[in-house]
Amino acid sequence: DQQVKQNSPSLSVQEGRISILNCDYTNSMFDYFLWYxxxxxxxxxxxxxxxxxxxxxxxxxxxxxxxxxxxxxxxHIVPSQPGDSAVYFCAASVSNFGNEKLTFGTxxxxxxxx
Amino acid sequence: KAGVTQTPxxxxxxxxxxxxxxxxxxxxxxxxxxxxxxxxxxLQFLFEYFSETQRNKGNFPGRFxxxxxxxxxxxxxxxxxxxxxxxxxxxASSFGGLNYGYTFGSGTRLTVV
Numbered sequence: 711d712q713q714v715k716q717n718s719p720s721l722s723v724q725e726g727r728i729s730i731l732n733c734d735y736t737n738s739m740f741d742y743f744l745w746y747x748x749x750x751x752x753x754x755x756x757x758x759x760x761x762x763x764x765x766x767x768x769x770x771x772x773x774x775x776x777x778x779x780x781x782x783x784x785x786h787i788v789p790s791q792p793g794d795s796a797v798y799f800c801a802a803s804v805s806n807f808g809n810e811k812l813t814f815g816t817x818x819x820x821x822x823x824x
Numbered sequence: 825k826a827g828v829t830q831t832p833x834x835x836x837x838x839x840x841x842x843x844x845x846x847x848x849x850x851x852x853x854x855x856x857x858x859x860x861x862x863x864x865x866x867l868q869f870l871f872e873y874f875s876e877t878q879r880n881k882g883n884f885p886g887r888f889x890x891x892x893x894x895x896x897x898x899x900x901x902x903x904x905x906x907x908x909x910x911x912x913x914x915x916a917s918s919f920g921g922l923n924y925g926y927t928f929g930s931g932t933r934l935t936v937v
Binding site: 746751812816 | 927
């Protein structure tokens with residue numbers, strides 16, 4: 711039972727354009743969402759997060775949008791750069807005073823074309 | 825400050841054997857979580873330890889176990905290895921949980937032959 715889904719295994723975007731990565735979830739108890747980026751042979755690194763009390767969070771070139779009614783979130787990267795080529799994972803959690811676990815999607819491989 | 829250190833980086837084992845993986849968290853972090861990454865499955869939560877106590881557990885068989893020591897270092901053990909256990913095992917440390925953020929190590933790549 712995949713509670714967090716990333717339906718696009720891969721995405722190619724021209725350098726300088728916008729990259730949009732999508733994520734859907736099924737568990738309505740999730741109230742905290744994160745995006746991680748992973749390069750080969752390295753662990754995932756945290757990019758950006760959003761709490762369910764918000765619908766948007768920005769950090770530099772990265773913006774995450776949350777649509778609770780649709781149980782959907784997306785990550786926008788503008789402008790896309792070659793160094794953004796990596797696998798992106800979205801993750802979700804239920805806040806539980808520190809006793810949380812992250813439920814990850816299967817990842818989307820983003821390739822930025824120079 | 826030093827990051828999360830996982831050893832060994834690569835491991836090859838035979839079916840039926842057992843294996844122990846090690847994770848040294850960032851200094852001062854008391855929470856250590858373990859995840860399994862396989863192609864097509866993403867990262868799946870194994871368990872989390874906080875101050876030497878298992879606080880949370882995922883849906884893995886009892887062959888997967890772990891522990892945490894008083895210095896917060898953690899070990900994960902897999903007994904009676906199966907071919908399907910081949911995966912990248914990632915450890916993440918945190919000061920106290922989600923609100924403090926998780927930092928991942930580079931992982932241990934386990935191959936079972």
